[in-house]
Each structure stands twice: as structure tokens, then as C-alpha cells.
Amino acid sequence: MAHEFHVGRAQRLTDNPRMAMACRGAEYLLPVYDWDPAVRMGPHRAAYLLASLASLQRDLRARGSDLLFRLQPPDEQVRHLYRQAETLYHVDDLPMTLERLPGVFTSFRRDLERSSARWRAPLPVPMTLPPLPPGVSCADVPAPGELGIELAEADDRSAFPFHRGEFAPGETAALAHLRQYLETRRIDSYKATRNGLIGTEFSSKFSPWLALGIISARTIAQAVREYEQEHGSNDGTYWLWFELVWRDFFAFRAMTEASAAESREPRNANAPFRLWCQGATGCRFVDAAMIELARTGWISNRMRQIAASYLIYELHCPWQWGEWWFAAHLIDYDPASNEGNWRYIAGQGADPRGGRRFSIDHQQQMYDPQHRYADFWLGAP
Structure with a gap:
């Protein structure tokens, strides 16, 4: 019997339960990726995804x-495989059913820890x-130019320079990064450095590989557990698990709630939104983040929150507009996490405090008091 195996967001061979299941009893197996030409992607997100598929091929x-690349939208029956990232915890192993999933992250995390x-x-x-x-024969996965997609120009300032081998979109680079991250013991300082803004050394940098399933959360968590057995646990190892659980929380919520995100460009987008997208609002701290996103397809989690707060509370734009823009451009775009984080800042969903309006001046004093980040991306004023 022949099986079509839709790769979706499981673009790896190691720890791929869906692939293992598809192989059982299959006389033939056809790995497939359906590329929906109607989905808008910026050049960096498109280049990263295509390079990941080429590596998997x-x-x-x-x-x-082999991998059969098809220029067509996925069928309705398999569309969820292209939207849902795999979780650290299997849904059947949670201490609650999805119907009783807590509405607040802290309750979800505590239930996991107590169970x-x-x-x-x-x-x-x-x-x-x-x-x-x-x-059946499979052509090579196309390059962006073959699909009429603007070529992504590499920017060496990127905090995730995926044009460099150590950050390449593929399983080999992802597993090598995990080994190097633990061998150099950078994980020990993860909590203290995760809010950095410049360079490749802050935060764990796993998210682009996780977003496409190039590496699994279980592979990361298992390696960290083995690290703790040898070196002991600390704030860094705990906080990395903490962030993986946040990712699970958003994924499980997405399984139970209808998406409120925009699937197409907002028709009534106004001038303030367009200035925000262009990095031309006049707020240098926010503009630097939007320029970084445009040039590299990446910005730190801290700057994502600051830029989101500015769009929602200072420019008074719907959060859905910003979520759509991030979705088009982030190389680590994950539908559940992206929408979950935007709704969190907007006070919809998983925030018991009703929103996260950041003081931009206070955030800059905390994370960029010398204005190095803004100068790095915009030049000195």
C-alpha cells in the first residue's frame, strides 16, 4: 500500500512520530509538501522555508x-499539518483534557509541575x-527565484544569520547547534541573557528550527535533561523548559479555539500601520525592530513584545494587523505562538491582567539604555 506523507511542520527524520507511523506497513511512501501560492511570505521567511525543504529532500x-514539492494549497484534510507544530507533551499525557485546559499559562504550568x-x-x-x-520522480525543491519570490539579501548583522552554515535551515545544523549550546554551557545563562537584542549569543536561538519541526521539542528537552543529570539543574535549564511549555500552551489553546488572525492583507490598513511596517514611526526603538525584521526575518522576543505594544496601544491598530505582518516575515513563524503572543499583548486570551501595555521609554532604559540597538539598525541620529 502507498501512503502520501505530508511533511507540513515536521521537516526532520529524527523523532518524527508521524513519519514513523506512516512507514508502518507501507509498501511505498511519498513524502509531500504542498506550497500554497496564495500565502504571502516575505523574502526571508520564504527563503528559510524553501532551504529547509531542500535540506530535508x-x-x-x-x-x-525523496520529497515531492507541489505548487498547490494543501487539501482541507491535511491543512492542519501545515499549521500545527508538534508539542513537547503529547495531548494524551496532559494532566487535563483539552476541554479543561486552563485559560491562564501559570495554571497550566503549575498543573504540569504538580502532575x-x-x-x-x-x-x-x-x-x-x-x-x-x-x-514517481521528484524535481529539486525550487529556489525562491523560480517561484517569483524576491531574493533575500543576507545581512551579517542578523541575530539568526541563516545564510551561515551553523544557522542553516536543516536538521544537521539544528542538532549541531543543540550540542554546541550544551557543550559550551551557554544554557546556564539562558535566563539572564534571553532578553538580549544584538548578536547571535543571546537566547537559545532554537525557535526557527522548532517552528518548522526541523528539530523536535522532545529532542531538545531530552538533551537538557541529560545535561542536568551531569551538571545539575539551574535557572537556565529550568527556564528553557518553561519557554517550551509556553509554546505547548499556545499550541493546545489553538486546538480548542478558532483563530481570529487575518489570513489576507488587511483591506483597511491605515497610514500609522504602514509606517510601523516600514520602520518609519519616528520612535527609533520600535523602528529599529521593524527594520531588523525587514532585513533579516528575525527580531528578539523582547522587541516583538515592544513593537506589538506600540502598534496596539500607541498607534491604536488592531492586533490582527500586526500578527499578519509578523506571520509574513518571521522565519520562525509558528501560527499558534504568533497569534497567542499577539493576543497576550492585546489582553485577549491568556492574560488575566487584560493587556500588556509597555512603556517604550521604560523598556529602552531597561534593555537598551545606551541606544546601541537603535543605532545598530538605524545609524546614529
Whole structure:
């Protein structure tokens, strides 16, 4: 029997439960990725995704399989595989049902900590893969230019320079980064450095690989657990788990709630929104973030929150507009996390305080008192 296996957001061989299940009993297996030409993507997000698929295709070919890239929207039955990232905890192992999922993250995290819930052990790479169905051949995954997508110009200032080998969108680079991150013990300072703004050394930098399922949350969590067994736990190791649980929380909420995000460009977008997108609001701190996003497809989590707060509370624009813009441009775009974070800032969903309006001046004093970040991206005033 032949199976179509939609890669979706599971673009790896290691710890891929869906692939393992698809291989069972399959005489033939056809890995597939359907590219929806109606989905708007900025050049960096498109380049990153296509490079990830090309890397997966090479890995599959090395094992006698391949990847069929199709220029068409996914069928309704499989569309969720292109939107839902895999979680650290399996839904069946949670200490509550999805219907009783807490509405607040802190309650969800505490329930996990009090329970005996554990993530399932990561699966090894399949020893063999079923061959392609007879007569099927797969062309190379296209480059952005072949799809009429503007080429992404590399910017060496990027905090996630995916044009460099160590940040490449592929499983080999992701696993190497995990090993290096632990071997150098950078995880020990994760909590203290996660709000950095410049360079490649702050935060863990796992999110672009996690967003496309190039590496699994279970693989990361298991490696951190083994690290703790050797070196002991600390604030850094705990906080990395904490952030993976945030990611799960948004994913599980997305399974139970209808999305309120924009799927197309806002028709009535106003001038303040367009200035925000262009990095031309006149607020240098916010403008620097939007320029960084445009030039690299990446901004830190701290600057995402600040830019979101500015759009919602200072420019009085709907959060859905900003969520749509981030979705188009972030290389680590994850539908559940992106919408969840925007709703969190807007006070809809998982925030018991009814919104997170940031004082931009206070945030700059805390995280960029010398204005180095703004000068880095905008030049000295």
C-alpha cells in the first residue's frame, strides 16, 4: 500500500512520530509538501522555508526516498499539518483534557509541575524508508527565484544569520547547534541573557528550527535533561523548559479555539500601520525592530513584545494587523505562538491582567539604555 506523507511542520527524520507511523506497513511512501501560492511570505521567511525543504529532500534522498514539492494549497484534510507544530507533551499525557485546559499559562504550568506528566522519549531516525511509488520522480525543491519570490539579501548583522552554515535551515545544523549550546554551557545563562537584542549569543536561538519541526521539542528537552543529570539543574535549564511549555500552551489553546488572525492583507490598513511596517514611526526603538525584521526575518522576543505594544496601544491598530505582518516575515513563524503572543499583548486570551501595555521609554532604559540597538539598525541620529 502507498501512503502520501505530508511533511507540513515536521521537516526532520529524527523523532518524527508521524513519519514513523506512516512507514508502518507501507509498501511505498511519498513524502509531500504542498506550497500554497496564495500565502504571502516575505523574502526571508520564504527563503528559510524553501532551504529547509531542500535540506530535508537531500536527507530523504540519502535514504532512498525523496520529497515531492507541489505548487498547490494543501487539501482541507491535511491543512492542519501545515499549521500545527508538534508539542513537547503529547495531548494524551496532559494532566487535563483539552476541554479543561486552563485559560491562564501559570495554571497550566503549575498543573504540569504538580502532575506526573512526562514527555515521551524521542524516536530514532528510521533505519529504512519505504521506496517511492513506481513511476514517481521528484524535481529539486525550487529556489525562491523560480517561484517569483524576491531574493533575500543576507545581512551579517542578523541575530539568526541563516545564510551561515551553523544557522542553516536543516536538521544537521539544528542538532549541531543543540550540542554546541550544551557543550559550551551557554544554557546556564539562558535566563539572564534571553532578553538580549544584538548578536547571535543571546537566547537559545532554537525557535526557527522548532517552528518548522526541523528539530523536535522532545529532542531538545531530552538533551537538557541529560545535561542536568551531569551538571545539575539551574535557572537556565529550568527556564528553557518553561519557554517550551509556553509554546505547548499556545499550541493546545489553538486546538480548542478558532483563530481570529487575518489570513489576507488587511483591506483597511491605515497610514500609522504602514509606517510601523516600514520602520518609519519616528520612535527609533520600535523602528529599529521593524527594520531588523525587514532585513533579516528575525527580531528578539523582547522587541516583538515592544513593537506589538506600540502598534496596539500607541498607534491604536488592531492586533490582527500586526500578527499578519509578523506571520509574513518571521522565519520562525509558528501560527499558534504568533497569534497567542499577539493576543497576550492585546489582553485577549491568556492574560488575566487584560493587556500588556509597555512603556517604550521604560523598556529602552531597561534593555537598551545606551541606544546601541537603535543605532545598530538605524545609524546614529
